[in-house]
Amino acid sequence: KPVTTDMKTLTEEIEKFAEGKKIEIDTLKIREEYRKDFLGNVSHELKTPLFTVQGYILTLLDGAMKDKKLREKYLERANKGVERLIYIVKDLDLITKFEAGELKVEREDFDVIELIQNTFDLLEMKAAKKQIALTFDMEYPNPIYVNADREKIQQVISNLLVNSIKYGHSNGTTEVSVENLIKNKVIVRVTDNGVGIPKQHIPRLFERFYRVDQSGSRTEGGSGLGLSIVKHIIEAHEEKIYVESEVGVGSEFSFTLEKSANKVE
Ligand code: ADP
8 A cells, every 4th residue: 555755745634634623523513504584583583472472362261252253353363473484484384495505496487567567456455455556657558578487486476565564664665666677687676665674684684583672573473584585486586685665765675587588479
């Protein structure tokens, strides 16, 4: 068996070995921190709705059950809490998949204007409850074909619209536009005239569980995962997302998409 006598080579080998181990240990440490952080956030986010649901159940057991009106009221509220829990767990499931690299982008050519209109329709009731109008900010919303994962882009649009409703003022408006950017890209903008986001929070908005307290996000429900999901989807498409916002004026979230290369009728 040949022995390495060349000291330089040997040192290099040892350094390489040590370097490799160091990197491994470093990433392990970071991963461990990340995991702890994540679990801490998850249990915190789950605790609130769980205690709320328990509160209603205890009140029912404590006698409220006998009163038909109270019974209905508390059961309805408990159900809302459970719905919220399901919503958080579903989002968590998605995030975990994305972060495990299981997010597959299944591209197809589709009309993004139609997709936005469909999403408006799905959210119509939610928007109407807050008297918020969802509209196009385009003179002629004619078909614009893009190449992307239709279902995932619908999730992006839906998450941005839901936020614009949640953090919008009643009687407000959310406008969506799609514009040509450079030759093979379009940019989709979702603009609201809601509460806006203080500057210092903007760089952290897309982190999972990050929420801006001042915007009333605690009372609004949600998991703090919506924008993190949006970012994962846009990055998996190798596209970009931007945010501009001013407190008291409103926010604009915009992202790019690839135009369809084929002429689609
Ligand atoms: P969630 O809405 O569930 O809290 P998100 O990840 O979707 O989580 O958003 C993170 C935070 O960013 C929100 O809690 C809110 O403070 C802020 N935010 C997002 N969209 C808007 C918006 N359109 N206007 C004002 N604040 C927003």
